[in-house]
Every structure is written in structure tokens, then in C-alpha cells.
Amino acid sequence: MVKVYAYEDSDAIAKSLAKFIIQQQDAILATKEQFTIAISGGSLISILAKGLLKNKDIKWSKWVIYFSDERVVPLNDKDSNFGAFEKEVLEPLAHENLIGPTVVTINESLVHSEDHKTDQQIAEEYEASLPEHGIDLVLLGCGPDGHTCSLFPGHKLLSESSSNVAALYDSPKPPPRRITLTLKYLAKSGTICFVATGSSKQTVLKEIFGDSESKLPSAIVNGLAEDVKGGVCWFVDNSAVEGVEVEKLQY
Numbered sequence: 001m002v003k004v005y006a007y008e009d010s011d012a013i014a015k016s017l018a019k020f021i022i023q024q025q026d027a028i029l030a031t032k033e034q035f036t037i038a039i040s041g042g043s044l045i046s047i048l049a050k051g052l053l054k055n056k057d058i059k060w061s062k063w064v065i066y067f068s069d070e071r072v073v074p075l076n077d078k079d080s081n082f083g084a085f086e087k088e089v090l091e092p093l094a095h096e097n098l099i100g101p102t103v104v105t106i107n108e109s110l111v112h113s114e115d116h117k118t119d120q121q122i123a124e125e126y127e128a129s130l131p132e133h134g135i136d137l138v139l140l141g142c143g144p145d146g147h148t149c150s151l152f153p154g155h156k157l158l159s160e161s162s163s164n165v166a167a168l169y170d171s172p173k174p175p176p177r178r179i180t181l182t183l184k185y186l187a188k189s190g191t192i193c194f195v196a197t198g199s200s201k202q203t204v205l206k207e208i209f210g211d212s213e214s215k216l217p218s219a220i221v222n223g224l225a226e227d228v229k230g231g232v233c234w235f236v237d238n239s240a241v242e243g244v245e246v247e248k249l250q251y
């Protein structure tokens, strides 16, 4: 079953999400040396910054961070998911003089080529750096159109069944060139956790939780809950789930 944790505002989400992440981290580090986590872009990053920075229970040096999707732009570009994470989390963390996480980025030296084959190479190289058996915890966003990672409604990549990472050149949300984890790889995740805030998500959440036939990418990921050992859950604020018929829990 997909669990939905609902809170008053993003400060409360940040606090509970941090607690959830630490619990996942500790459970994994009790069994192996490193904790692998995938981060999404967009609104998630400032929630992570709020909850994780200055949090003494995060064992950063044991984290290996991947991106669930990335825009094919230089890493310091305003559109880069890594760039946003670096600015909001990694740079402040560096000021704390701690040993930081290992962060796996796309091969920036290839982003200037306009050749689609090069984007394919970026995706293949990223795939080669991923853990074969899936990432321990995958944090996802959900766009107002129901996209997650860079998997967009109706896009042909929703039926990609051979690769773990795929390139696209026609993202309906700018920038158009991106790479993304595929549904095939998401199904291997240890745990999947969505974070969605704000009233712009209400309509799409009504469909995702109210229409069992929905073909929206985020609804398809909810449907992976049986395959994913630790399940699929959502951290949302009350305005995102206003009018959505779902049991609202607290973590």
C-alpha cells in the first residue's frame, strides 16, 4: 500500500522527511558500508536543505548521491539539478568542515555537443555508475502534470524496458535535453519516497490517488509499490492533498 504523510507546511515536512531518511540510512548502514540515495530536482531540494543541514544524525561520508534525473546542461547552469543541490546543500555542508558525500554527476565534458548520440553516451555512462541492484532510497518529485524524474505523461520513455537510464530531447518542461532513471530501474529501488507541496499539485494528486486506471508517470510509480521492498510513500503538505481522498498519516 502507498502511504501518504501529510503536514501543515514545508517546515514540518522537512523535519519528518529528515527523520524518515535517517531511519532508512541507519537501517542500510547496519547491513553495508554505504547508503545510496537518489535526489530529484525542483522543490524537493530546499526541503532537503531545511531538514538535513546541521542535522547531526546524517552520516554524510557514507552517502553516495545520484540524481533521479538530470538536465543536460553544465553543472553550474541554473537548470542543473546537481547545481541546485550543490548551492543549497553541498556548499553549506562544506562550511561545516565535515567529510561530505560522494556525488555522482553526469559527464559534464559531453554536454556542449548538440549531437543526440552524445546524450545517449551521457545516459549510458550514468547507467554504468549506478548500483546494479537499485538505489536504497529514491526521492522523487511530482510535477503538476504528473511527471516524475524526467518521465512525462504519454512520453515514449514510459515504455523503455531495456535501459536503466535514458536520454530525452523533447522534455515538455524546459530544458528539453535530459536524462532520467527509467521505470525499469525505479522498480529495483529499496524504497521510493515522493515529496509534493502546494496547491498546484491538488488536481494531479486527485487523479493519482483517485483513478486506479491513471497512466500518469507518478501513478505508474505508485503501482511499483509491490516490487519495491521498502514500498512507496509520499510526504505532502495539506494544500497539495486538499480534497484528495486518501488516508493522511504522520510519520
Ligand SMILES: O=C1O[C@H](COP(=O)(O)O)[C@@H](O)[C@H](O)[C@H]1O
Binding pocket: 040, 041, 042, 043, 044, 069, 070, 081, 140, 141, 142, 143, 144, 147, 148, 149, 150, 173
Ligand atoms: O523538472 C523536474 O520537475 C520535477 C518536479 O519538480 P517540482 O518543482 O514540481 O517538485 C522534479 O522532480 C524533477 O527532478 C525535475 O527535473
